[in-house]
Amino acid sequence: MKPPIILINYKAYENSYGEKGVEISKKIEKVSKDYGVPIIISVPATMIYKLSQILEIPVYAQHVDALRHGAHTGAILPEMIKDAGAKGSLLNHSERKIRLDEIHEAVTRIRDLGLESVVCADSYELVHPLALLRPNAILIEPPELIGSGRAVSKEKPEVITRAVNEIKKVEGVYLIAGAGITTGEDVYKAIELGADGIGVASAVMKSSTPEKIVEDFVINALKAIDKKK
Numbered sequence: 409m410k411p412p413i414i415l416i417n418y419k420a421y422e423n424s425y426g427e428k429g430v431e432i433s434k435k436i437e438k439v440s441k442d443y444g445v446p447i448i449i450s451v452p453a454t455m456i457y458k459l460s461q462i463l464e465i466p467v468y469a470q471h472v473d474a475l476r477h478g479a480h481t482g483a484i485l486p487e488m489i490k491d492a493g494a495k496g497s498l499l500n501h502s503e504r505k506i507r508l509d510e511i512h513e514a515v516t517r518i519r520d521l522g523l524e525s526v527v528c529a530d531s532y533e534l535v536h537p538l539a540l541l542r543p544n545a546i547l548i549e550p551p552e553l554i555g556s557g558r559a560v561s562k563e564k565p566e567v568i569t570r571a572v573n574e575i576k577k578v579e580g581v582y583l584i585a586g587a588g589i590t591t592g593e594d595v596y597k598a599i600e601l602g603a604d605g606i607g608v609a610s611a612v613m614k615s616s617t618p619e620k621i622v623e624d625f626v627i628n629a630l631k632a633i634d635k636k637k
């Protein structure tokens with residue numbers, strides 16, 4: 409059975425960068441190693457190099473610009489995140505949306521560079537069309553539940569089950585679910601509903617004991633996967 413996918417998006421929370429960013433990342437890596445479950449962290453662009461140097465867990469960017477080398481002030485190109493040590497990137501997050509043609513270009517360039525991509529979808533209807541672009545995974549997240557503490561798996565389980573049906577139309581693309589995931593039970597439920605894993609931000613980034621939250625998520629993810637066997 410394949411391991412669950414746990415993706416922690418640091419966004420721009422206070423402890424997403426600097427020494428605090430290093431500290432939380434080391435704690436997350438320890439949980440990943442203790443349980444043998446890969447945990448992806450998507451970090452601010454300024455932290456990619458630093459964290460990639462000291463960690464073995466996959467470090468992702470939170471966004472890339474689908475642009476080529478040239479006169480693009482402030483751009484973050486796929487080549488740049490690769491050079492900094494990233495293993496992949498999130499794309500099209502609800503807080504950082506890009507056009508469909510840009511998603512296509514970014515996914516293709518990321519793949520050509522040997523990196524991975526996780527494309528966000530804010531409704532299940534977009535899961536199939538976005539999966540046709542062949543990212544490594546789609547992250548389904550109803551925007552109204554993001555940061556709400558009300559988990560998609562409990563509040564809108566039908567979004568996950570419908571997204572799971574959509575992803576089945578395309579082989580080899582994983583489906584992960586996020587928005588409001590707060591407890592181990594939320595994680596268990598998401599995987600029970602058919603997701604391959606979860607995406608989370610605030611419950612981890614705003615916690616005073618993030619390692620405990622992540623550990624609870626991992627334990628429940630493994631339990632849910634085990635039950636499916």
Ligand SMILES: O=C[C@H](O)COP(=O)(O)O
Nearest residue numbers: 417554555587588609610
């Ligand atoms: O990328 C992660 C999501 O936007 C989830 O955020 P949240 O866990 O704070 O709801």
